[in-house]
Amino acid sequence: MNPIMNTYQPFPIELVDGHDFHLVDKAGKTYLDLTSGIGVCNLGYSNKxxxxxxxxxxxxxxxxxxxxxxxxxxxxxxxxxxxxxxxxxxxxxxxxxxxxxxxxxxxxxxxxxxxxxxxxxxxxxxxxxxxxxxxxxxxxxxxxxxxxxxxxxxxxxxxxxxxxxxxxxxxxxxxxxxxxxxxxxxxxxxxxxxxxxxxxxxxxxxxxxxxxxxxxxxxxxxxxxxxxxxxxxxxxxxxxxxxxxxxxxxxxxxxxxxxxxxxxxxxxxxxxxxxxxxxLTPIFLATVQEKGEKLFAELDAKIKPLPAVLSISGLGLMVGIHLDAALPVKDVISKLQEKGILTLSARGNTLRLLPPLIIDETALKTAVESIAIAIQELSPA
Ligand SMILES: Cc1ncc(COP(=O)(O)O)c(C=O)c1O
CATH class of the missing domain: 3.40.640.10 (Type I PLP-dependent aspartate aminotransferase-like (Major domain))
Structure with a gap:
């Protein structure tokens, strides 16, 4: 019998360590984190x-x-x-x-x-x-x-x-x-x-x-x-x-x-x-706004045109990618986990991104490219 009550269905990944905007599992695999522990660890996993x-x-x-x-x-x-x-x-x-x-x-x-x-x-x-x-x-x-x-x-x-x-x-x-x-x-x-x-x-x-x-x-x-x-x-x-x-x-x-x-x-x-x-200084908040604008520009260019993507919504570093019902969001999340990227879902078959606010622009670009590839790999022909 599981000593923990059955109120969650955890992913089969045991995360044991973290630094900046990365998490590491028990087997030593490093993941780019786009979840922040559901919008919590906004300033990363090793904030001195x-x-x-x-x-x-x-x-x-x-x-x-x-x-x-x-x-x-x-x-x-x-x-x-x-x-x-x-x-x-x-x-x-x-x-x-x-x-x-x-x-x-x-x-x-x-x-x-x-x-x-x-x-x-x-x-x-x-x-x-x-x-x-x-x-x-x-x-x-x-x-x-x-x-x-x-x-x-x-x-x-x-x-x-x-x-x-x-x-x-x-x-x-x-x-x-x-x-x-x-x-x-x-x-x-x-x-x-x-x-x-x-x-x-x-x-x-x-x-x-x-x-x-x-x-x-x-x-x-x-x-x-x-x-x-x-x-x-x-x-x-x-x-x-x-x-x-x-x-x-x-x-x-x-x-x-x-x-x-x-x-x-x-x-x-x-x-x-x-x-x-x-x-959370005005300068820090301005960098979050800037990263958000660049992220949405990348998403518009690389994700929005994909046939399985209905629309993209959000503000700053709070993003929803609304997927066609034929492509279940849970499959995209699993595929991204295989590629070393952690993401979330939200209602309405939505892929949700809540990266740590300290994430850098290169990592955001990599993330968008990997999401585009995952969606394409899983999209019905
Ligand atoms: C907007 C909003 N309100 C309230 C809650 C509940 O917060 P907690 O889980 O800390 O009780 C959540 C949790 O996801 C939330 O997103």
Missing amino acids: PIYEAVSAQLKKVWHLSNLYPNAMATAVAEKLNPAGYQSFFCNSGTEANEAALKLAHKATGKSKVIAFQEGFHGRTIGSLSVTGYPHIQEGFGPLIADVQLLDYNDQAALKAIDAETAAVILEVVQGEGGVNTGKKDWLQAIQKQCQAAGALLIIDEVQSGMGRTGYKFAHEAFDLQPDIITVAKGLGNGLPVGAMLAKAEVAAHFKPGDHGNTFGGNPVVMAAANQVLAQ
Whole structure:
């Protein structure tokens, strides 16, 4: 009997080591990584300043609890928060979204939440209720009743946001759902309608945040000012962390005892996050944008024309290659693994790329060439 529960179907590759944007398996084979551990190890697998910051903290204290002031968490919040926001720390993206839903409920005194098909926000009862994947909700009902799941980028959502609405939760680029990019006009209209109706706009930046799109928060690319922002994944570069950020006037509705957890703000994890944020400088973010533009140009030239490719979507270094149903994405992923390249899937037969943000342009070019060859080798004649 496997001592681990059967909730995943892992690939038959055991990864045991990593450096920069490469991973190494048990047999010593090196892979070019285009996954970052699902958008987590954005600054690579051997980031010395993060390693040193974590090591230094390990020599002091590993855990404090939230009963005492926490200078490391304060330093992280100061770097993380946009002006006028406050942070609440937890351990994952799901927990950050749960905190956001609770805060929205408390701040507005209302319970109706609008969320979107193909949006992914987690698998606890609250976050699953606002996740637009009927097949992963199946068997877990009744979920939270007061949720409307509407079509993304669709005008009908604007009419649904009314005086009863506590919050709208969305990703500006839906990651798991197929790397679907929100339309700027639509996102701005959603924000405007939220303001008119007294509803809060929660933007889930768990996958799109922390530099992934070339912005600290992807919503900056769409000129949005959400009431609540959730982050996780890349914030700790591999150590588990989540955060819910809210405008101070919204955050003020949480009083001592309203929400909490044991590990949030853990100083070892915060030492990593503090270093991650120190490295997300405007210059670094500009290089990510530049790499993203060059990557999309390569993809347009070499991948888009292939008959098995329907379209390419994304922003920065968050990419979706939408494949024809005749070419199952899992076959492409396996073929690329044979060639020493690790990739991801997303909904809708999508090949998803989330390379570490420190990847270089030569590696990205090699990756695009290998993906083109893999697709051609597997395409039905
Ligand atoms: C947009 C988004 N929100 C929430 C989550 C859940 O985060 P976690 O797995 O850290 O709980 C994910 C995970 O993939 C995500 O992509």
